[in-house]
Amino acid sequence: MLGGANGKPATWDERLQALKYVPPLLRLVYQTHRGYTVAILALRAVRSFVPLAVLWIGKLIIDGVIAAVRVRADGGQGVVDWWALGGLLALEFGIAVAGEGLARLSALLESLLGDLFSNRISVRLMQHAAALDLAQYEDAETYDHLERARRQTVGRIGLIALLLSTAQDLITLASLAAVLLVQLPWLLLLLVIAVLPSFLGETHYAALGYSLLFSWTPERRLLDYLRYAGASDEMAKEVKLFNLSDFLVGRYARLSDEFYEANKRLAVRRNLFSTLFVTVGTLGYYAAYAVIVYLTVLGRFTIGSLTFLAGSFRQSRDLIQRVLLSLSQVWEQSLYLSDLFTFFDVRPLVTSRPGARPVPVPIRTGFEFQDVGFRYPGSERWAVRHLSFAFEPGERIALVGENGAGKTTLVKLLARLYDPDEGRILLDGVDLRDYDLDSLRQNIGVIFQDFVRYDFVMKENIGVSQVERLGDEERIREAARRSLADSVASRLERGYDQMLGRRFEGGVELSGGEWQKVALGRAYMRDAQVLILDEPTASLDARAEYDVFLRFAELTAGRMAVLISHRFSTVRMADRILVLQGGELIDQGTHEELVTKGGLYAELFGLQAAGYR
Known part of the structure; x- marks a missing residue:
């Protein structure tokens, strides 16, 4: 990252x-x-010659008027060329009107182009973010890159207009400078001397401004979170019950005041130095x-030449000052632009290898973990290690x-959200990394305990796991039936077309158990050979849990299933139970075998069973 990481302005090389x-950026704009x-570009190029034309015509008009006054003063000796004066006035009027029209047309096109660019860059940002690894989302530094890039999708539209106006100013300046060079060459040197301090000062403070914002990225993320937490429907209950409002507001106020004071x-x-530099330019x-x-x-x-040269010098001074200031701003915004392109340069590590093969249908021998170990990025602790076990087609296993x-x-390793640091995972005897990633994910249906509650209509909430089948209402209804979400739809006023959540008008908030049934529907929406359910009955009431238990064989028919649960009534649905402790597999077997054997499983089961006695 360029400049500011240590709170100091960037060097000229970094600039x-x-x-x-x-x-x-220009390529993206053109595309x-x-x-x-x-x-x-054409409109800007034409408009760049308008100032010189207006100044020159003004010179001719003034010289013509003075000549006419002299004719009148000499008692009418000579002829006043009224047609020439009228023609010059009409020409200046026409140029002024045309210039205004071109400016408005250019502004319209730039606005439309800016909106299109913002949309395209936002889409690209979303696509790139979706391609990154889960580990990269969980890494604070990468997430800071994402946060800064997200802020730049709209903020950098101004850079496009700035570049265009700078190019136009440069052409105008070149035309005026050519005239001054012929008349008074030394004026150009005076111009540069007059405006150079302002450029250097603005560049320096632009660097300091970027450094400040860069160094405050984590705190600004926290400010966004506190603002959300203090006015969120999802957190409103706890904020009120725990009387958190003063705490959140106080913390936000302290942090925002610190940023305000620094800024x-x-x-x-x-501002003080800018005033000084402008004074120097005015003196020049x-x-x-x-x-x-x-x-x-x-x-x-002549008097006309006086006004022309004075006007040319004034406009040249203003243009040089504006161009240098614009270049300073271009550099400043380029620093922010670097955040966007730096994020685009982040590449996922979990990808499909060249020539990757599709997942076999059906799976023949299943999965095999061979001494698998994994540590989360930046952590010294092994999350799992020395995992070795087989998982056969049609088998239902539980993790306890x-x-x-x-x-x-x-299960994240099984779904290849991460790659192991040690050992390997085989599918039908082939390393999991040799399979096409999209094909693998298509064959695995996963519902995590912290599933997303989309503010979409109910049928979309179920269909999001198979977006290419969102229009297949029959399939959505069948998935809902299998997950018991059909009973939820039957109680909603608009059924499967009911908006869920309270973010949008007409939305209905479901209970935790109802949301879990909707989420389970996503798992059954896919033609997945492997089904992974993380706490599938955690939010269900006793009757709903019993219904799931009775229908579990139907729900997992023809599939490999992995259950994660702390509820032993759910665990007992599995054909085999794997017991994990400290990231290692310490035991496995059926419920009866593990209870008889004793050990951690029997201890945990006993503790839970005691609560029902």
Whole structure:
């Protein structure tokens, strides 16, 4: 990452490095809509010559008026060319009207292009984020990259307009500079000397501004979270019951005040120095103006030339100042742009190998874990280690263990959300990494305990696990029947078309058990050969749990199933139970075998059973 990681402004080398992201941005803009881009460039190019044309015509008008006044003063000796004066006025009027029309048309096209670009870059951001590994989402540094990139999808639209206006200003400046170079070459040197301090100052403070925002990324994420927590329907109950409002507001206020004070100090210093630099530039302009007036009095220039040169110098000064300031802003925004492209440079580690094979249908010999070990990124502790067991087609296994035993990690490895650090996982005798990732995920249906509650209609909430079948209502209803979610739909006013959640108008919030039935429907929506259910009955009432127990054979018919549960009434549905402790497999067998054998399983079962005595 460029500059600011340590809170210090970037070096000039880093500043130049930041500009390397401008060409990729321009390519993205051009690819967004070629027609709009070409039209905007053409309009900007034409508009860039309007200031010079207006100044030159103004010079001719003033010289013509002075000549006419002299004719009148000489008692009418000579002829006043009224047609020429009228023509010049009409020409200036036409240029002014045309320039305004071109500016409005250009602004319209730039607005449309900006909206399109924002949409396209947001889509690309979502697509790239979806391709990243789960481990990358769980890594704070990568998530900071994502957060900064997300903020840039809208904020960098202004950079496009800035680049276009800078290009237009450069063309205008070149045309004015050419005239000044012919008339008074030394004025150009004076111009540069007058505006250079302002450019250097703005560049310096732009670097400090980026450094401040960069170093505050984690705190700004926390501010966003506190703002959400303090005004969220999901957290409203606990906020009220625990009287958390003052705590959340106080913490937000303290942190936001700290950021405000840091930002204010920088803004005040930047404003003071900007005022000083602008004063230097103004002094340079009036020094040049005085020289031009002096030369006009000596007869070197006409009054029209005086206004033309003074106007050209003033506009050139303003343009140079604006161009240098724009270049400073381009560099500043390029630093932010680097956040976006740095995120796009992050590549997933869990990918399909070249020539990857599809998952066999049907699975013949099943899965085999061979001395598998895995540590989460940045952790020294093994989440699981020395896992060795087989999982056969048609078999239903349950994973049992205390919290942190590695149950969820095991199924994440099975679904290849992670790759093992040690050992390997085989499917039909072939390393899991040799299979096409999309094919593997298509053949595995997973419902985790912390499943997502989408603010969609009910049929979409079930169908999201098989988006290509979202329009297949018969399949959705069958999945709902198998997961008992059909009873939920029957009680809703609009049935499967009912909006769920309270985020949108007309939405209905379900109970925890009802949401779990909807989530189970997602698992049965897929033609998956492997079904993974993490606490599938945790939120169900006793009757619903009993119904699931009775229908479990039907629900898992022809599939391999993995159950994770702390409820032994659910665990007993499995053909085989794997007992995990400290990330290692310490025992396995049927419920009866494990109870008879004693050990951790029997102990946990006894503790739970005691609660019902």
